[in-house]
């Protein structure tokens with residue numbers, strides 16, 4: 058049924074004229090299915106990946122955990138470890154979602170059902186509104202519900218449960234009830250071949266919703282620490298995991314239990330001429346852009362900030378940075394109109410108006426559905442980021 | 453005065469009134485008109501008849517409540533669960549024999565052969581495009597292995613005016629309606645000839661000409677849309693219905709329930725066709741639902757429902773043909789549950805050996821194959837021979853390979869199509885500006901924005 062490499066069919070296809078535009082990045086030679094999450098070359102060599110334990114614990118947020126050992130892992134393994142810790146340390150914790158039982162389509166829940174049993178780690182029927190509502194209900198009576206939405210693009214059937222229910226549960230009951238034990242994970246952002254419905258970054262829809270928190274980790278260390286913090290935060294939290302990083306991002310990650318702060322941005326690179334803000338996998342695009350710029354303009358000094366939490370967002374860190382540099386560029390994959398960059402730009406011009414040397418620049422997806430074949434023209438690529446930063450510099 | 457008001461308003465005061473006084477209260481007048489209304493609903497008598505009749509007490513001991521007018525009172529307490537499983541309609545046995553000759557559809561040889569050849573073609577196309585994805589030549593693919601009879605059996609029972617909504621694993625339906633190999637290839641290659649202008653992932657076909665609405669990845673969304681289209685067809689008096697395909701997994705979405713209910717209350721001529729293939733990616737049906745499959749839900753929505761052997765093309769054909777007749781001539785939705793088995797992986801992003809033993813699949817193929825069953829039927833009728841089979845397979849394979857190579861050579865759609873179709877009418881300022889910015893970028897940085905694969 059399935060052609061093997063030696064089959065005549067395989068040879069027949071080989072003989073056909075090869076296209077120049079190959080989906081090489083995820084074609085696998087082994088015959089096992091290729092990773093659905095694509096691949097991002099700049100991540101493997103990124104300076105933001107921690108390759109040694111020393112490097113890991115130099116981070117002030119992790120100093121307190123310096124006694125633990127580290128292990129090399131990718132982002133899906135880090136997410137898996139966070140849930141493993143949550144299940145081990147909280148017997149009221151449960152993990153569920155579509156296809157979660159066998160490990161999830163991105164392998165994030167692998168091995169958890171075997172370890173904790175099918176009553177704590179389980180498949181749900183295929184209904185996002187159902188499974189999010191279910192999670193709210195568990196949390197409302199004191200459990201810790203960790204729900205997975207298979208793709209952020211498919212969260213919308215649950216929009217009502219998140220926006221009208223989870224987000225208002227505490228406020229509307231006068232703080233009698235809450236569903237703070239709910240965490241909703243979902244893979245987001247572009248992968249190179251996702252088209253309309255496997256590429257979206259819906260963070261801004263949720264950022265418009267008082268009563269929830271929204272987090273986007275950039276790396277395995279961040280994913281583990283932020284997810285554990287999200288699970289333990291007394292509020293419902295949405296964690297958007299850039300799916301392209303599940304395998305592409307690999308670093309040394311502290312073993313055991315640790316958390317990273319929600320609502321706090323992180324300065325990844327100090328600089329004095331311009332502040333650049335991004336989140337998720339866009340940070341690696343920005344890293345590349347900054348390297349290109351530094352080559353082109355020797356001596357240029359760019360400050361790069363990982364927003365990490367989209368809601369609530371860390372205005373202080375960005376304000377401080379912009380007061381130093383006088384220039385701000387924000388980059389995100391979601392369409393520019395009403396993207397989260399708009400919120401940051403508006404707030405920063407209110408707070409830093411006299412200090413700004415240039416209008417705040419947004420480099421973002423265009424205002425069109427995410428188009429499969431035009432992806433490279435759609436995304437806020439390194440070249441577009443360079444242009445945006447230069448525009449801020451040369452204003 | 454206050455005391456009197458309080459007394460008459462209090463429940464106690466009302467209880468204290470003589471029962472005879474109640475007879476004249478408007479409440480009861482309302483109740484009797486409610487009774488008449490219920491009686492009309494139950495017996496179907498006209499309003500005029502009902503009004504002239506003396507109002508009887510609840511007819512035949514039926515309940516008075518408007519929520520379930522067919523229900524009778526009982527003094528025995530019982531909870532209902534696990535009614536007898538709905539039976540599965542078939543025409544052919546596993547060896548391709550017609551079990552009850554009265555059930556054999558009267559189909560001309562050309563139609564039977566068209567159905568069969570379409571199955572073989574779909575199968576051959578799946579094999580090639582699946583492999584093409586493994587080689588990185590297309591970005592994604594989904595096969596229909598094992599479900600060919602649901603496609604061809606249903607497609608053969610439809611008319612061109614019928615509107616089709618698919619989920620994604622119904623390429624055979626589109627093929628039967630006339631989508632060419634070339635058109636399939638162009639979509640999967642996201643090339644300039646793709647009707648969708650390369651914007652969606654492979655297998656997201658659509659064809660206005662063939663009345664096949666474009667596939668959308670989010671599950672279940674097509675179901676209420678299908679009901680709406682069906683209602684519109686009815687309003688405009690068309691001799692046509694809508695067929696809406698979906699998986700048993702998608703039937704767990706809220707949209708499924710919304711769709712059946714709204715189709716039912718609006719009496720829309722919509723065929724809801726469930727391909728129950730046992731899996732939703734890794735999720736087996738036991739994690740997907742309890743109860744008697746998807747079919748049992750149709751009755752819950754007051755809908756004509758049939759369960760059919762989805763590997764029996766003739767049974768599927770008969771069921772859809774009769775469902776279509778009922779939908780159009782009786783103005784009602786129909787639910788069809790076709791039982792089948794997903795033989796292939798969910799998609800090229802999936803390795804099903806991670807959640808089902810390989811032997812489960814190989815045993816299944818040995819036990820039942822819709823193509824083999826249909827071939828045996830055709831052979832027994834003298835419509836098809838092993839030689840014809842070999843010749844057809846060979847020619848169709850080479851035709852597909854030819855179309856495949858041709859589609860690969862066609863450039864990607866022009867960048868002119870990137871900003872169009874977002875909105876109809878004049879582009880708003882933001883899109884104009886953004887398109888201009890994008891074009892300037894491409895011009896300025898040709899090394900970063902290589903356009904040589906794209907149509908000029």
Ligand SMILES: Cc1ncc(C[n+]2csc(CCOP(=O)(O)OP(=O)(O)O)c2C)c(N)n1
Nearest residue numbers: 211621669670671699700701702731732733
């Ligand atoms: C709203 C939504 N949630 C999740 C998905 C991801 N997904 C794609 S196919 C699929 C399984 C569908 O199973 P089923 O409906 O039984 O159809 P089959 O693949 O078996 O033909 C899932 C979960 C999606 N496309 N849309």
Ligand SMILES: [Mg+2]
Nearest residue numbers: 699700731732
């Ligand atoms: Mg299925």
